[in-house]
Amino acid sequence: MFWRLVFQLLRRSRGRFAVAIFAIVSGATVISALLNLDLGVQNKLTQEFRTLGANIVISPATGAPAQIGGAAVPSLMPEREVLTALQQLPSAQVSAAAPYLYIVARAQNVPVVVAGTWLDQAQKLDATWKLEGNWIASRADDSLCLVGRNVARRLHLAVGNPLELHYLDRSAQCSVAGIVDAGGTEDNQIFADLRAVQSLADLPGQIGVVQLSVTGTTQVIADYAARLTSALPQYQVRPIRQVAEAEGALLGRIRLLIVSMVLLILILTALCVLGTMAALAMERRKQVGLMKSLGGSISRIVGIFLAEVGVLGAAGGLLGAILGTGLSYWIGLRVFGTAIAPRWEVFPVTIALMILVTLTGAIPLRLLGNVKPADILRGE
Amino acid sequence: MRALDGVSFRVNAGEWIAIMGPSGSGKTTLINILGGLDTPTAGQAIVDGTDVARLDEAGLTRFRAEKIGFIFQQFHLVPYLTAVENVMLAQYFHSTTDEKEAQLALERVGLGDRLEHLPTQLSGGEQQRVAVARALINHPKLILADEPTGNLDEANEEIVLSLLRELHSEGHTILMVTHAPSIGRLADRRIEFAHGHLVQAAASSLKPELA
Numbered sequence: 001m002f003w004r005l006v007f008q009l010l011r012r013s014r015g016r017f018a019v020a021i022f023a024i025v026s027g028a029t030v031i032s033a034l035l036n037l038d039l040g041v042q043n044k045l046t047q048e049f050r051t052l053g054a055n056i057v058i059s060p061a062t063g064a065p066a067q068i069g070g071a072a073v074p075s076l077m078p079e080r081e082v083l084t085a086l087q088q089l090p091s092a093q094v095s096a097a098a099p100y101l102y103i104v105a106r107a108q109n110v111p112v113v114v115a116g117t118w119l120d121q122a123q124k125l126d127a128t129w130k131l132e133g134n135w136i137a138s139r140a141d142d143s144l145c146l147v148g149r150n151v152a153r154r155l156h157l158a159v160g161n162p163l164e165l166h167y168l169d170r171s172a173q174c175s176v177a178g179i180v181d182a183g184g185t186e187d188n189q190i191f192a193d194l195r196a197v198q199s200l201a202d203l204p205g206q207i208g209v210v211q212l213s214v215t216g217t218t219q220v221i222a223d224y225a226a227r228l229t230s231a232l233p234q235y236q237v238r239p240i241r242q243v244a245e246a247e248g249a250l251l252g253r254i255r256l257l258i259v260s261m262v263l264l265i266l267i268l269t270a271l272c273v274l275g276t277m278a279a280l281a282m283e284r285r286k287q288v289g290l291m292k293s294l295g296g297s298i299s300r301i302v303g304i305f306l307a308e309v310g311v312l313g314a315a316g317g318l319l320g321a322i323l324g325t326g327l328s329y330w331i332g333l334r335v336f337g338t339a340i341a342p343r344w345e346v347f348p349v350t351i352a353l354m355i356l357v358t359l360t361g362a363i364p365l366r367l368l369g370n371v372k373p374a375d376i377l378r379g380e
Numbered sequence: 381m382r383a384l385d386g387v388s389f390r391v392n393a394g395e396w397i398a399i400m401g402p403s404g405s406g407k408t409t410l411i412n413i414l415g416g417l418d419t420p421t422a423g424q425a426i427v428d429g430t431d432v433a434r435l436d437e438a439g440l441t442r443f444r445a446e447k448i449g450f451i452f453q454q455f456h457l458v459p460y461l462t463a464v465e466n467v468m469l470a471q472y473f474h475s476t477t478d479e480k481e482a483q484l485a486l487e488r489v490g491l492g493d494r495l496e497h498l499p500t501q502l503s504g505g506e507q508q509r510v511a512v513a514r515a516l517i518n519h520p521k522l523i524l525a526d527e528p529t530g531n532l533d534e535a536n537e538e539i540v541l542s543l544l545r546e547l548h549s550e551g552h553t554i555l556m557v558t559h560a561p562s563i564g565r566l567a568d569r570r571i572e573f574a575h576g577h578l579v580q581a582a583a584s585s586l587k588p589e590l591a
Binding site: 001002004005008009011012013286287290291292293294295296297300372373374377378 | 417448454458469472
């Protein structure tokens with residue numbers, strides 16, 4: 001009979017609940033969307049920050065530069081030593097990594113910085129680059145190179161053109177696969193296969209730096225850097241703080257914003273429910289007086305009304321959670337360019353929050369405990 | 381201003397008592413005290429061995445559920461419950477619900493074809509018959525009827541009175557407030573109040589004719 005009473009109440013009072021239902025569903029929709037975003041945004045933002053480039057750099061300890069062929073070059077590191085150490089650390093957090101060997105070679109008799117690297121990692125490490133032409137898919141292909149926009153303009157290079165590089169008495173050739181517009185110093189560089197550049201500079205197995213893009217929070221990045229430092233104590237491992245800290249600060253601000261908004265929406269929803277319940281409590285005084293006269297205890301009577309409100313909150317919360325998931329999906333597409341996957345844990349949280357809010361908003365129903373049946377039945 | 385003062389009377393089990401008097405004489409207050417809806421400031425109101433005046437809130441609630449069946453002038457049905465659910469509501473507050481029994485109670489008052497109707501879909505007489513069925517469903521020791529025909533036309537008044545006669549003949553104890561002398565005369569005894577005082581307690585003369 002309890003649930004029969006509750007559902008009859010809901011069925012017959014749905015018009016009176018219209019405002020409260022609208023508030024609950026709206027509140028639950030926004031809260032669900034915000035919670036989905038909060039849980040999903042960390043991944044998305046981390047991915048977004050990864051497009052900003054590497055966030056850890058391994059380089060030789062500061063010291064006297066090496067002398068190569070009479071030219072001063074920064075100290076170098078054995079490629080095998082560094083990569084072996086990297087392979088021994090968990091790779092799941094590393095979204096991209098590439099060793100670099102920088103030399104100043106000549107192209108068409110013009111001095112130009114040539115970076116030897118794993119060209120297949122360039123797109124992952126430098127996702128913000130605009131590229132005319134094609135990315136290089138395989139690091140085994142040493143016949144292709146990427147050319148910075150300014151270099152291409154100066155040397156009148158286009159995609160598909162051959163390019164000959166000279167370093168001292170050695171030379172190497174590659175074909176321009178793409179022209180890079182990075183908006184930075186990379187526009188003045190040529191990116192060629194690491195092996196080819198090592199061979200050109202006669203520095204087999206030598207690298208200048210390693211850049212890594214590590215996925216995770218600021219703390220994860222710092223932890224990974226610390227492990228790298230332990231593994232390679234002879235080299236300098238530096239998190240690029242601007243990126244890592246900006247990421248951490250932005251995530252913190254977004255979370256604060258989301259939590260504040262969720263709290264605000266909960267309060268507004270509770271106030272809206274409170275208003276409806278205050279009106280409903282006045283309306284139901286007569287029914288409560290009657291129920292009391294029939295021998296209903298106030299706890300049983302108010303229990304019926306609270307269950308009614310709780311069902312309303314649960315149903316509104318469920319509907320809002322579904323709508324909110326759709327909303328967060330849409331926001332994900334619009335803001336991040338990819339959908340934010342539904343987080344199923346948001347459903348029970350949203351429903352529980354809505355039940356809590358509606359029960360809080362139902363405080364006026366407690367006033368029904370003061371109803372004197374004799375007064376009500378007398379028509380007062 | 382006084383609502384009852386120094387009242388003293390006794391009702392035997394199975395009696396039908398009509399409580400009469402002008403408006404404001406305390407009839408409804410008396411019914412409310414006996415039904416545990418009001419508590420007297422002094423004195424005793426003993427119903428089936430229970431002094432209602434000494435019961436706390438929880439005790440009064442149980443007392444109403446177990447010993448009293450109310451029939452109000454305004455019917456006082458829950459508007460969003462069907463006829464059978466209104467009867468079951470009294471069962472629910474008493475102990476457990478039994479829909480079949482509730483249906484039988486409504487069939488008894490001639491509403492077997494109105495079980496699923498809402499109060500708004502019933503006439504005044506039908507609503508009052510639902511109230512009678514609700515009052516009976518828990519087999520109360522005492523039926524308190526406050527102007528039970530006050531809002532009914534003659535035809536429905538007769539139906540409700542015949543139900544009360546039937547209940548009386550089955551041995552139910554009935555206290556009925558009424559303004560109408562013709563209805564008061566149906567009772568075994570009439571107790572009249574004026575300005576809060578019990579002024580007359582008389583045996584009904586017409587009862588044999590209408591029994």
